[in-house]
Amino acid sequence: MSANHALAEEEILAATEAWLTKAVIGLNLCPFAKAVYIKNQIRYVVSRAQTPQALAQELHDELLLLQSSNPDQTDTTLLIHPQVLTDFLEYNDFLNVADAMLEKLDLAGELQVASFHPAYQFADSAPDDITNYTNRSPYPMLHLLREASIERAVAAIPDAADIYEKNMTTLKALGLAGWRALLSKPSK
Numbered sequence: 001m002s003a004n005h006a007l008a009e010e011e012i013l014a015a016t017e018a019w020l021t022k023a024v025i026g027l028n029l030c031p032f033a034k035a036v037y038i039k040n041q042i043r044y045v046v047s048r049a050q051t052p053q054a055l056a057q058e059l060h061d062e063l064l065l066l067q068s069s070n071p072d073q074t075d076t077t078l079l080i081h082p083q084v085l086t087d088f089l090e091y092n093d094f095l096n097v098a099d100a101m102l103e104k105l106d107l108a109g110e111l112q113v114a115s116f117h118p119a120y121q122f123a124d125s126a127p128d129d130i131t132n133y134t135n136r137s138p139y140p141m142l143h144l145l146r147e148a149s150i151e152r153a154v155a156a157i158p159d160a161a162d163i164y165e166k167n168m169t170t171l172k173a174l175g176l177a178g179w180r181a182l183l184s185k186p187s188k
Contacts, residue, residue, distance in 0.1 A: 009046045012082055015138040016044065018187050026182070027174070029134055029167050031160075032153035041075035049084045056097055059142060063107055066144050077144040085140050088119040098142060112150070114143040133179055134167045 025034045036042055045062060049055040059079060066077050085091040098113040116137035121127055154160040174182070 012046050012080060012139060013044055014187075016078065016080055016141070019138050019183065021187065022182055022185065023133075023179075027167075027170055029170070031157055031163065032150070035153075036075045036149075039075075041071070041073065043069075043074045043077040045077060045079050047079060047081040047084070049081055051084060052090070052094055052097070055081050055084050055094070056101065059098060059113075060101060060105070062144060063101065063105060063111055066146070067105075067107060067111060071146060071149065075146060075149055079142040079144060080139050081141065082139040086118075088117050088121060091115070091117050091140050110147055112145050112147060114145060116141045116143060128176070130171045130174070130176055130179065131168045133171055133176075134164075 020033065020037065024030050025037060043062075043066070045058070047055060047058050049058055058081075062077050062079050066074060085094050092115075095113070095115055099108075102108040102111060102113065116135050117140045118136055118138060119127070120135040120137075121132050122129070122135075125132055157163075159166075171179070
């Protein structure tokens with residue numbers, strides 16, 4: 001690995017962790033994230049893929065790795081791919097590939113893929129709608145999750161069904177200026 005690539009990877013990981021701690025955990029956008037973060041059960045992978053095909057192969061490998069890993073060691077994986085699927089529409093189309101791969105590997109119902117992208121946009125929302133930021137990450141990424149972990153977390157949170165609405169309310173109150181200020185604060 002070249003020094004420039006190592007530095008770029010460090011910067012990508014630092015930006016991802018800052019987003020995770022300040023926004024996802026800090027704003028409680030995902031009440032399940034804090035536990036796996038504190039327990040160091042998140043696997044961070046910065047992909048070198050430059051084509052959707054290469055990313056699909058990495059996704060395949062990471063799904064199998066997560067499935068075979070001890071959940072106490074690795075409960076979830078963030079597959080960050082800064083060089084491919086930077087266009088949101090292309091990324092969104094790729095999610096069909098991810099779902100098909102789960103089916104092909106017979107992992108549907110065991111694992112799932114959640115989507116995060118710097119230009120994430122919910123259907124029927126304007127590009128600058130603050131509610132899109134619930135799924136906006138510093139780089140395109142695929143979040144690989146264990147269904148069993150989600151089920152346990154949902155069972156432990158009495159109002160889990162209300163998370164989406166709470167997130168929309170939180171982001172509307174924060175606004176775009178507040179979001180930018182939050183992410184520009186130095187990490188602790």
